[in-house]
Amino acid sequence: MTTTTTTPADPASSWPDDLSAFCFEVPHSAESLLFESAKGIRLSDAAGRSYLDALSGVFVTCFGYDCEPIVGAVTRQLRTLPFNPPLHGTNRAALELARALVDLAPPGITAAKLVNGGSEAVEAAMRLARLHHRARGNPGKVKILSYYHGYHGATFGSLSLTGRPDVTRFGPGLPGVVHVWPPDCLESFWDVPPEKSGALAASMIERTIEAEGPDSVAAIVMEPVIHLRGMAIAPADYLARVREVCDRHGVLLVFDEIVTGFGRTGAPFAAQTFGVTPDILCVGKGISGGYAPLAAVLMAGHIADALGESGGPVSFAPSHTYAANPLAAAAGLAAVTLFREGGYQERITELAAYTEPRLRALAESHGATLRAVGLLYGVKLTGAAAEGAERLGERVASACLRRGLIIRGQDDWVVLAPAFVTTTAEIDEILGILGEALEEVRGAGR
Structure with missing residues (x-):
């Protein structure tokens, strides 16, 4: 051709x-x-x-x-309210987008924090995990596990989670980050059969948590489909096994769905595709269809509880000047609405x-x-x-x-x-x- x-x-x-x-x-x-x-x-x-x-x-x-629906939404917002003073309030598009994201997410997800990009979403998830444990009387649970050969962003914290040698030119990463091997690497490097790699990788994660001390581990951050391993897809039952390991040891499960979110895997999120709900989802990229810088952190109710007062609205500071920006929120709301209602x-x-x-x-x-x-x-x-x-x-x-x-x-x-x-x-x-x-x-x- x-x-x-x-x-x-x-x-x-x-x-x-x-x-x-x-x-x-x-x-x-x-x-x-x-x-x-x-x-x-x-x-x-x-x-x-x-x-x-x-x-x-x-x-x-x-x-x-x-995409005219998104272009039109951003144009209308630009003419009405291009920016709002973030220290004094927010905007209607951001409120509506947060509700739309929660409705799109798996059951149990109750709140959304809007940010500017995937790296910020991952950074926020790290902060949320530590804050969650501190609020429950476990301030020593601060370590974050992530994959060797994964990728989580370009800011210093997200780069620290990225277990690739090509990011070490910036020097040592954040303390408290521990890397583990995903199933695909077990298959590629040690010839573990695919039908066994998921169980073995989940067991290695549990042994790592035990070796580090469960009272020191806050969360594990992982991509359900690992982009920089050539789209390595989680084996059947692997994510469910990891969910069980996390529950046994009081460790939060965080999915980095920057790539896999918003229909890319067929369902709204890979969490639904694989039938496993994490405590925190980091989402971005397709959230606005590319019409504005935008990402979000979606959190389960027990995570949001640490940010609210007596069941009221949640807040998470310090934040970013352009977080929940009206233009970005308008683009995101239009894109999410189009995805949900456009077939x-x-x-x-x-x-x-x-x-x-x-x-x-x-x-x-x-x-x-x-x-x-x-x-x-x-x-x-x-x-x-x-x-x-x-x-x-x-x-x-x-x-x-x-x-x-x-x-x-x-x-x-x-x-x-x-x-x-x-x-x-x-x-x-x-x-x-x-x-x-x-x-x-x-x-x-x-």
Whole structure:
């Protein structure tokens, strides 16, 4: 299948001559793009080239780049109340969004704290966990467990939870963080069979809590689907086992659902997909559809109780100037309302049913394997090129980008997360380009 993208101009010619004032989020390179506009799931850059976005930006733009209900809601809010004095009150959109989030969440979740991004949500969850135990007379429960090879954000606390060697250049992380191995790592590093990895990983978590001392451990923070392990999906019953371990030792269970929330796994949250309710959910990315910086911390009633007075409204300070900002809240409320009332759960199910078998067949035809849940896909590329080939994921993603397709690739995997508004014709186009890229990389490794 050929692409419908235009022939690009020289990318370098589209950039300003002086880039010294701007600090890029990732290193500037020949593949860095200067985006100018977008519509549907396609973006255009300053060099005149079109890109098909199969990653929803970065798991964010679930409704595409020109969703009129969200654009309209933000525009109306901008004209009415763009900001409110946060030390003196809040705004109606924030109040309504909090209620909508609680209604969307699993039973038992009773309160929502609005923040600006996923990293802030994780930081708030760490603070909440310690505060919860302190309020119940256990101030020594301060340690936080998290995965090796997980990812939880870019602020110092969230980076401390991120158990990856590529973040150690900032020096030692926060004290009191203890890393544990997830099931996928047991399978990859020690050849533990998938049918046994969940039970063993849950047992190792319990042994870690016992070794650290249950009276010192506040919480465990985990991704139900681990993004930077190529979308490693929790084995059956694993999360339920971890829930039991946490309950036995008085440890809070925190799900980092920044990637998996708001329909990405099929249900509103992965907690519902896997049938396990944590004490705290950190949510973001798709919460606003990409139309404003926004995230939230959703908490169970027994967590919110520590923040309220005699059952009254909860409060959690110190906070952030732009938390519960009216513009962001308006975008979030419109996006959540659209998800709930626009038939998107059915649409996700239908699009996933179309995409998964075709992507699985494509992956297997190139010696790769597929991990899939809802509209979240990880393609493990081991075997897709010669043994010992490095940076397979980056090479495949780069080959896709040259063909006008945006995905993410790293190590031995690539991931895709199509927007909910993607058509089947666009899925076919995405898979055609991915197939060409896999063939290129596979051929280079022969």
